[in-house]
Amino acid sequence: MGIEETREKIVSVADRLFRRFGFQKTSMDEIARIARKAKGSLYYHFSGKEELFREVVQNEVNGMKSKLLVIVNNSDYNSGGKLKTYMQTRMDVLQHATNYHETIQSDDHDHFEFMKDIRKDLDDWERVQICSIIREGVETGEFELDLSVEVLSDIIIMIVKGLEGPFYLQGRYTEYSPYFDGLAKILMKGLSKMY
Amino acid sequence: MGIEETREKIVSVADRLFRRFGFQKTSMDEIARIARKAKGSLYYHFSGKEELFREVVQNEVNGMKSKLLVIVNNSDYNSGGKLKTYMQTRMDVLQHATNYHETIQSDDHDHFEFMKDIRKDLDDWERVQICSIIREGVETGEFELDLSVEVLSDIIIMIVKGLEGPFYLQGRYTEYSPYFDGLAKILMKGLSKMY
Amino acid sequence: MGIEETREKIVSVADRLFRRFGFQKTSMDEIARIARKAKGSLYYHFSGKEELFREVVQNEVNGMKSKLLVIVNNSDYNSGGKLKTYMQTRMDVLQHATNYHETIQSDDHDHFEFMKDIRKDLDDWERVQICSIIREGVETGEFELDLSVEVLSDIIIMIVKGLEGPFYLQGRYTEYSPYFDGLAKILMKGLSKMY
Amino acid sequence: MGIEETREKIVSVADRLFRRFGFQKTSMDEIARIARKAKGSLYYHFSGKEELFREVVQNEVNGMKSKLLVIVNNSDYNSGGKLKTYMQTRMDVLQHATNYHETIQSDDHDHFEFMKDIRKDLDDWERVQICSIIREGVETGEFELDLSVEVLSDIIIMIVKGLEGPFYLQGRYTEYSPYFDGLAKILMKGLSKMY
């Protein structure tokens, strides 16, 4: 088993356990045991628990990005469709991005200070995507704004981020999702002149 | 120093530390040290770390309730004003309800299973308040709904809960709050027939 | 409630709990709680846990003595009957002298060093009783020994003490008691010339 | 220092301390300190205090078995000699099996529930040995029983178990051992027809 396989094995087990039990309640011991590696091996490949977690989260974020990118680049949708699908997919993807969420939620500044960078990076990336969708809509004449592209995109981001709460954190997906479609319409209506 | 003072001292120190470091990273040792009490004293007054945390959270929730109740019972507002002020105050209050939030966020089901009750209780309480505001508005003819009072109140609750995310969790209060006023209007417009 | 009543209440609760959970696993807290007395009261009446236990054991030993004395002084039995009944009653009484036994068993020399006196006292007392029975038997011509009264009584004491093991300590009462009668006969036959 | 040495060092220190202070009054801290190992090392090698104790007791029991087996297999003795020597050696060995005894005596069912197995195993083992000795005696014509081999062996076991009390528990070895020879004869005489 090559070095890369070992690394991946460790990361994949760590991902599963962090996802299930969270950062604090997952021990290096358990990761090692389940990965069938020696505890020392984890420290050969990663400088500590924190760096291992960082790797796991970065993988998750990369996965999220690539799924969202598929929508942004999918020419089957018009801009309105892209926006709505983006929002819906984002909900879906975040449902499963457990570890990323732990970094948002946790007060554990000692360990997660470093996560600010990853979060900031993702925020910026999303802003770029949303802006790009809106700009496309404006260019094709599909959208006609009475707000700047940047402000509108910020508001949209605020709202979708807001929905992470009841949808993901509080596990109210099934409870609230019936309202989602209506809500989406209301929001888009309120935010754009064109309707 | 009477028993009540001691209890309060412990709770107040615990509140500060839980708020700052979270449940896991706050040790009974530190609470005792800073409160200038023996560790055993904490266990005289509370059966364990969990119960102490429970007390802290319950205090927080009671504080939230009483602040919100002031608005619901304030006859200076008309119903629309009450609703908007309720939403804004809620944001404000939740900003500081750090410990309550930890229980929403945490995956630590071992420790926080007991919090379901407190959360459920608060949810129900809020639903009652919102319904009461809306009903008042309907009775005075200020509101005219095309949804049932219950459904409307559920949607409002969903939205304000949703906003907890960016406002509280991610510390974006200052960043997003300029948009809040506009958002509130949009939402109320979208939800009520009368506009 | 007078002072004597309080003392007795404490002792009686302590007795019950020591009996059930042993010395170590019974806490002063629990004794106080169940006796409905303040913890401080226990320390008003007894200098510590140890002295309270001492009192409990002493009571138990006194109870044992008085039950055995009834047999020794009962003129309905002849000497052989007394001896056999003494042995049987001793088994029975010891079955329930849980706290006394704890002092025999425990390695806890710190706490139970003081128990040597109580044990020595009881041993001496029993030796006197057995000697008295045997002497009575000799005087009435019922017994005719080829050993001195003292040696014979020591052997009897050794045997009855020995039987505490399987009968009491190991909870084999029901298992071994069928053999008891036969064993008693064998022993008495082996020990005395008269058969 | 290899792993086996460390394990043995821990076990040997634990054995000494358990023997001296008993299970409850021996702390993991002290074992670690005296063994010159980190506390965590004890938990690396044993899952807890209980398992460490279990190991100690198992070693003791194994030692007892092998010493007794020497007698059972020693063809220098005839069957009567074996039986008597077995009984005497048993007394001797049990004198030093302090930890095994703690499990017999202790009321601490939480910790020692697991000991039932070890005890049961030893009981069964002894029954087999005694039966084997008796059968051998019967086959060589040395013994002629009016009881079944099984019942006779049960009675012998009861008696030797009984003698554990005064001999071991109460430290009366030196006091009572002068009587032992006579007692042994009496018992064997009482139990077998052939005398």
Place this chain on the structure above:
DNA sequence: TATGAATGAGAGTTCATTCAT
């Protein structure tokens, strides 16, 4: 490249005892 034995600081909790009232 990988191992796993060893570490030690720190965690939550228990409890006999003290003492001001």
Place this chain on the structure above:
DNA sequence: AATGAATGAACTCTCATTCAT
């Protein structure tokens, strides 16, 4: 004569990390 709040030492156990091999 009685209280009960307060203490602090001692306990078992956890776990991220180190290091010789």
